[in-house]
Amino acid sequence: MNSILRTFFCLIYFFFMNVNQLFSQENSAVLPKSIKAKIEIGPEFIWPSSNYQTIHTTSLNALFWTNYFKKAKLNIDVGLTATYAWGTSLDWYTSTNNNLVYIKTAAFGAGPVLKFSQNIFEMNRFSVSGTASAGAIFYGKNFPPGGDLYNFMLRAGVDFGYKMNENITLKLCTKWMHVSNGQGSGPHNPYYEGYGLGVTITKILYK
Secondary structure: OHHHHHHHHHHHHHHHHHHHHHOOOHHHOOOOOEEEEEEEEEEEEEEEOOOOOEEEEEEEEEEEEEEEEOOOOEEEEEEEEEEEEEEEEEOOOOOEOOEOOEEEEEEEEEEEEEEEEEEEEEEOOEEEEEEEEEEEEEEEEEEOOOOEEEEEEEEEEEEEEEEOOOOEEEEEEEEEEEEEOOOOOOOOOOEEEEEEEEEEEEEEEEO
């Protein structure tokens, strides 16, 4: 788990390095950037990546604000995530090294999300972007079992976009997801992970 988290934060560092390069040019000039209002909405489905935390997750993401840095081809988006997770989880309350206990569980949660999108390739109507996002999710109960009401949801992946017209883009998104309450490793930090797909549609409201 720690190696995956290190990889995620390396992606975040890479994105911020691109932003920093924008403001480290000669004479500290303010470089051109475009601020847009948009709405980006779409569902995603995540299936479990481990055999002992078989939790499936479906989420609906809505992004409302974006800041686009032209030179770095970097988008920073802010929005909300609503999520529902269900499946079989390790019972962190009663499990021991010699006795693993599994229980059925389900929970609904929602919270704010911050997303970074780095444009990798663009040709005509098609584009490819690397993405990473971090969100704080508040559930209706302690989740996973043994966890807390709050969790941090980290996601990374690749978006494949098709520009339908000047203002509307349709995307197919691959996803890796990690959910935990951020209290380190061990019984005080129940977590689960998964891989999946999503579809989003983006509409630019103004440029």
